[in-house]
């Protein structure tokens with residue numbers, strides 16, 4: 001059962017995730033924001049101790065902090081780094097807290113089979129495993145990737161009874177993980193935040209928005225991925241320019257467009273008998289269009 005409902009089961013900390021995190025542009029500021037928020041939820045006991053130590057009482061606000069849930073929603077267009085960031089955040093979090101962790105990624109194909117009646121079961125099974133893994137010194141993370149299909153708003157008229165039931169189950173399970181006192185964290189990623197049920201959105205401790213890279217980030221991405229080739233500042237600027245929104249009808253290239261489409265194609269045009277040049281790169285970019293935005 002476990003293998004079939006999860007795409008991926010990872011033990012944390014993981015050296016390979018940490019290695020990949022190094023190449024994630026803009027990760028540090030995202031992580032800072034999540035960690036400063038989440039440490040309040042993950043360490044309720046510590047917070048009460050802190051309050052008593054410095055203020056002699058348990059400040060009322062501490063009780064109110066509990067109204068939030070260890071739920072992080074990652075929202076943004078395709079290819080903006082939601083999935084890689086979920087793993088990176090989980091890995092970094094266990095390192096910061098000096099704990100061990102378990103990362104479960106719900107298998108989206110199972111969900112995609114469309115047997116609506118089974119979605120509720122799937123959610124139930126995933127959370128039982130999450131609870132089972134949330135051991136004493138271990139933090140268990142569950143990623144429901146591309147959660148739109150499970151978590152769409154209950155008010156949609158055409159929604160099947162079974163789908164509504166699955167959303168309700170999900171809300172109930174989110175409520176239950178609070179009882180695990182910070183040993184379980186749920187990530188949900190979505191391309192369409194406005195489709196996610198508002199009761200779920202309201203519970204999220206953090207909604208992290210992912211965007212396509214801005215100019216500086218595109219420069220950084222080319223620079224970092226091609227370190228060892230000596231491009232001038234001007235050339236890097238130009239690569240960033242021609243992959244930006246101004247030169248592409250208002251919508252620039254995504255992180256994955258650059259990393260997983262432009263660069264591999266440019267390499268394919270060079271390998272095995274030519275060096276990878278600036279000209280090959282610009283030529284490749286001119287033949288590729290940014291992936292369309294998901295609305």
Ligand SMILES: Nc1ncnc2c1ncn2[C@@H]1O[C@H](COP(=O)(O)OP(=O)(O)O)[C@@H](O)[C@H]1O
Nearest residue numbers: 023024025078079080081082083084255256259
């Ligand atoms: N911040 C980033 N810095 C560098 N590369 C990134 C970044 N975000 C995404 N990528 C690249 O894009 C690819 C797709 O990211 P992914 O997490 O699958 O996007 P999403 O889940 O939002 O569709 C990653 O494998 C990585 O190569």
Ligand SMILES: [Mg+2]
Nearest residue numbers: 082083145189
């Ligand atoms: Mg993804």
